[in-house]
Amino acid sequence: MSEKIDIYLNGDRLQVAVGIDLQQLQQQFAADQQVAIALNTEIMPRRCWPERVLQARDQVLIFNLVAGG
């Protein structure tokens, strides 16, 4: 069984595999949606997602990009 770490995704505690990056997290939890991701209160450019490996206790916000008003 692979090792796990605890992170917070949209406020909820969650266990994910050690070594998972933002791109993999997005594919796992928001694959069909156009989203932006904030990691520890910084919004990460999309091209950085594969490089950012998650650490224990990281706080991640995944939110849909919308255009309405």
Next chain:
Amino acid sequence: MATKLTTSAKLITSANHSSPAALQSPLPDQQFLYYSRQLLLPDWSEQRQLQLQQKKVLIVGMGGLGCPAATYLAGAGVGWLLLADGDKVELSNLPRQTLFRVSDIGLNKAEAAAATLQQLNPFIRIDALSQMLDEAELVRRIAWADLVLDCSDNLATKLAINRICQQQQRCWLGASASGYQGYSWLINPASGGCLECLGHQQPLLPGGCLQQGVYTPLVGQLGLQLASMALQQLANGRRRRSFVQIYQHHQQQFSQCQLLADPQCKCCGVTADV
């Protein structure tokens, strides 16, 4: 395309100023009374009120975001508001676009909003642009304004404002909402990061209020946030770093996040100097 400019001049009383250039000191009695609760704030003053009276704000879109934002900017005493919207008031707008009444249905939104706001504050100037702004018109109007609020409901307008403000190095504010999702932003080109860095360069899935509906209080909250952020920006002239405030419906809270610049962004691609 020509743009129709309507001034609600008939609603302006003799006590009103014809333009923000008409600086008076101290405040006339009626205005002192009008702004008295605000003037009691520890960091407010007649001088600050007079400075606010000199400011010009462009609000693009007079829907669910633009109505609350404009209401509180007018009430606070921003000297000159320019409201832009080419749409007409519809029955389905009334629950969240609080400047409109049943009697306004069929009227242009910018004109109807300007008329209502002028009744709210007769001491400021309010103009209406009753057409959708094309690129050339946006360039001209953004250059005119001290601050731009994007309250539009479509991606094309948001991206155009983003691009032009980047070109003109203008700080600007905006918000977007659909369903239970929403966020507001302040983008300061000098600090890096723009709407395209956020991911808005990709065509979005079909959505918006017409397809997904919208949580009525959310657009109100976002509009008020825009007004508050605008007043802080106008009064202090602080050069803040670009940020986004994201609404989390289940927690009923906003999370503020810094917007990082994408070094390879086709729109900004700048080096931060703030």
